[in-house]
Amino acid sequence: MIGRILEEIDTMDMKDFPTSILPLLEDLLSDIKKGEVNAERFKRLFQTGLAKYIVTYVSDEPKQLNWSREPTKCNGDYRGYFPGHGVTKPKAGTCQDCQQMNVFLQSPTETVWRFPAAEARRKHLINKLSDKHECFTTIEKPRTPFSLVVTKHKRSMDEKHRKWKARVSEVKGHLQSLEGRHRILDNVLHERYADIMAVRVKNLRGEAGQAVEGSNDRSDHTQAGPSQVAGQKRKAAVVDLTDD
Ligand SMILES: [Zn+2]
Structure with a gap:
């Protein structure tokens, strides 16, 4: 039994x-x-x-093992900034801004990232972040260009x-x-x-x-x-x- x-x-x-x-x-x-x-x-x-x-x-x-997050992808929908190309998209690929943000996102230790840039570039990055990245964003306005501040959180x-x-x-x-x-x-x-x-x-x-x-x-x-x-x-x- x-x-x-x-x-x-x-x-x-x-x-x-x-x-x-x-x-x-x-x-x-x-x-x-x-x-x-x-x-x-x-x-x-x-x-x-x-x-x-x-x-x-x-x-x-x-x-929480570490702070690393998935990178973002921006293939084909970028209208922001490519060095040397101004606002023209040379080819599909992860743009330089996303690449910079991805270094931060994938870092196991970095939790806050500041990115001074014009509004269109900030908006592009904000649009690339979704719930799975577990970040919140704010804008710092003490001087121009304003800074996008991305902060990783661990609410989940x-x-x-x-x-x-x-x-x-x-x-x-x-x-x-x-x-x-x-x-x-x-x-x-x-x-x-x-x-x-x-x-x-x-x-x-x-x-x-x-x-x-x-x-x-x-x-x-x-x-x-x-x-x-x-x-x-x-x-x-x-x-x-x-x-x-
Ligand atoms: Zn991008």
């Missing part, structure tokens, strides 16, 4: 964990007799089950981090209320008690059966959120506790 619950946890949508698996664990905690607290099968269910829930649902803390990372913290609090809340009703939880979780109650994702990867190293390496600043593949999600089936 315990193996089946763990299988269930492996394939379920972890959003359903608090309503489908936590009540099962509660029932078990109520039923476990004193002598059984250290039984391996209970430990395995609680340690591994909760570790899987935490690792999958909470996932690693999202981190901040939002991912806010959601991650909310998931940590949510899970901690579930665990604390479970422990509040069943004092034996610390005996059952035993050596995993501290990591599970503190929702330490990294320390629980091994217990959850996931790679401990490098699982977050490929994830650039787009990474965050429950790490399940959408196609694998399904509703948790009811697990029959009476057949064990």
Whole structure:
């Protein structure tokens, strides 16, 4: 029966964990007799089950790896400035202004860039920036030509981090209320008690059966959120506790 619950946890949508698996664990905690607290099968269910829930649902803390952004493209639509050609476009290609801005955009460390230029050139650059560049622009007017100021922001990372913290609090809340009703939880979780109650994702990867190293390496600043593949999600089936 315990193996089946763990299988269930492996394939379920972890959003359903608090309503489908936590009540099962509660029932078990109520039923476990004193002598059984250290039984391996209970430990395995609680340690591994909760570790899987935490690792999958909470996932690693999202981190801004660096400030680099995608370059802009201005092929064929440029009406601004090409050195030596005035306002005439010699050929399709990324213009000099965009090239300069791209150096800034692709820099992993630069966050603010100032570009003094006439309005048409500033507008061209502003038009090339979209949401994916995660920049805001202002115009500085102490002297002419005015300067376009492009500033990289990390609002989407901040939002991912806010959601991650909310998931940590949510899970901690579930665990604390479970422990509040069943004092034996610390005996059952035993050596995993501290990591599970503190929702330490990294320390629980091994217990959850996931790679401990490098699982977050490929994830650039787009990474965050429950790490399940959408196609694998399904509703948790009811697990029959009476057949064990
Ligand atoms: Zn351009």
